[in-house]
Amino acid sequence: METEKGVALRPFEKKDIEQCVNWGSDQDMRSMMRPSNPRPRSREVDEAWYTKLINDPGTRIFSIESDNGFIGVIYITRIDLRNRNALLSVMIGEKRDWDKGCGTQAIRQIKDIAFNELGLHKLFLYVASYNKRAIKVYEKSGFVVEGELKEHLVVDGNFEDWVVMSLFNNNGPGV
Numbered sequence: 426m427e428t429e430k431g432v433a434l435r436p437f438e439k440k441d442i443e444q445c446v447n448w449g450s451d452q453d454m455r456s457m458m459r460p461s462n463p464r465p466r467s468r469e470v471d472e473a474w475y476t477k478l479i480n481d482p483g484t485r486i487f488s489i490e491s492d493n494g495f496i497g498v499i500y501i502t503r504i505d506l507r508n509r510n511a512l513l514s515v516m517i518g519e520k521r522d523w524d525k526g527c528g529t530q531a532i533r534q535i536k537d538i539a540f541n542e543l544g545l546h547k548l549f550l551y552v553a554s555y556n557k558r559a560i561k562v563y564e565k566s567g568f569v570v571e572g573e574l575k576e577h578l579v580v581d582g583n584f585e586d587w588v589v590m591s592l593f594n595n596n597g598p599g600v
């Protein structure tokens with residue numbers, strides 16, 4: 426477990442799933458976490474989804490711990506070792522824990538795992554254009570906008586833009 430300024434990542438466990446499903450059922454959270462997925466999803470579908478991630482060899486998923494205990498989840502999926510890229514997702518579950526630097530620290534730690542442990546070259550992510558807090562955190566973490574998918578999502582009946590952001594690691598040629 427790596428700890429920095431009170432934020433630590435530990436392996437995500439089956440017992441963490443219920444809390445994540447509860448966090449994900451919040452209306453605001455739904456509109457920020459992969460809003461293109463059909464929502465609401467049943468608890469069973471959400472639970473099966475997290476269970477699949479735990480057992481997926483192409484995923485590294487971690488629980489985020491702070492002084493307040495278990496506060497969120499962060500994971501890289503679709504780990505592609507041939508092309509050395511992966512998709513990043515993060516959720517700080519309780520709104521009271523937002524804007525305290527925890528998301529930034531968790532991203533810094535998973536970047537270290539992705540680039541220094543797994544040897545990846547690129548992390549990418551999708552974020553709704555209206556999710557200004559998340560975009561700010563990604564920019565602070567070194568991500569740049571790679572492209573924008575216009576009117577790509579229907580959220581509450583409106584077409585919304587979807588931003589693709591990426592972070593590159595200059596760790597040698599793509600051999």
Ligand SMILES: CC(C)(COP(=O)(O)OP(=O)(O)OC[C@H]1O[C@@H](n2cnc3c(N)ncnc32)[C@H](O)[C@@H]1OP(=O)(O)O)[C@@H](O)C(=O)NCCC(=O)NCCS
Pocket residue numbers: 454457458459515516517518522523524525526527528529530551552553556557558559561562565
């Ligand atoms: C997005 C998320 C991971 C960020 O984690 P966090 O711990 O809240 O973020 P941090 O405290 O590290 O940083 C937040 C930054 O955003 C800024 N911010 C907050 N609201 C903002 C807004 N409306 N516009 C611009 N910046 C904003 C804060 O000021 C802070 O920047 P600063 O440190 O330079 O002052 C977390 O809020 C979260 O899980 N949100 C809900 C789920 C989600 O959106 N996940 C990402 C899906 S792509």
